[in-house]
Amino acid sequence: MKMQKGLISIITINFFNLEITLDMLRSIKTLNRNDLEVIVVELGSDHCDPSRYQEVLHDVVVIHNEENIGFSAGNNLGIEKATGEFLYLVNNDTELLETSIDPLVNALQDHTIGIVSPKIKYYDQKNIIQYAGYTLVSPITGRNATIGNLEVDEHQYDTSYETGYIHGAAMMTKREHIDKVGLMPLEFFLYYEELDWTASFHKHQLKSMFIGTAEIFHKESMSVGKDSPLKEYFIARNRIIFMKKSTRNLYFLLFISFCLLFSLPKRYVTLFFSSNKRNLIPPLLSGYRDALNYIKNPNTLEPDKGLQFR
Structure with a gap:
């Protein structure tokens, strides 16, 4: 498919959140730009009615997949369909502003920069920051920090x-970088795939950048829920898979020891003594078990297995 230079392809996934997705499309419409290609990938529905999206944006491209194939695979469908030079992957529970696009495009004019994110702020508290960058993951704990999270935006970022x-x-990112780095990784299904993808850019000597002059609002966890069994499973499993892929053997041994001796017991006890969260214990244990099986034999991995906890 021929790339259109200067065109920006906005790709989003809808998984049974039509009204949220339509809100996002309305925010794009208010930008009144003629350099955008908008692609909605609808996953998991038996029937897709493109006209619902086209009522908001008449030229929106709709891709329908009856199976819920996950965040990475869904975005990859959009990437493969897109014709833009710039590819902007956004959650359907975001709303774009006038500053959401151009600063990112301008940053990517530097060929040493591979992938960028804007400042992300909470939709329901528009002066509160959710994301102003991430620190690197610790090779021992497998944890990292979100820069700026819950801070009042006083232009410090x-x-x-x-x-x-x-x-x-x-x-x-840009099409030319994806041609080099590859599509989003498929092992994770949900959570941690963007960290692994960023690491792939780094392996190709392409920088990941936070662009603070760009902003977007995020309704956060509209699809999954803030404390859901689904999230519990994928976070537990995928943290270990990510560390296995990205950490040298000695550090990984230290990390998995830390998980089994400290992280897992602590999380288990926390959930056990929170009566309204005990339902998160089975997905927690299942996530660890499946991650350990992955370590022994990566071919045993079923990326979508956590869907049983919906």
């Missing part, structure tokens, strides 16, 4: 700088 990882809710 209105700059651009390298970040450990971009944010999966809003990330832009």
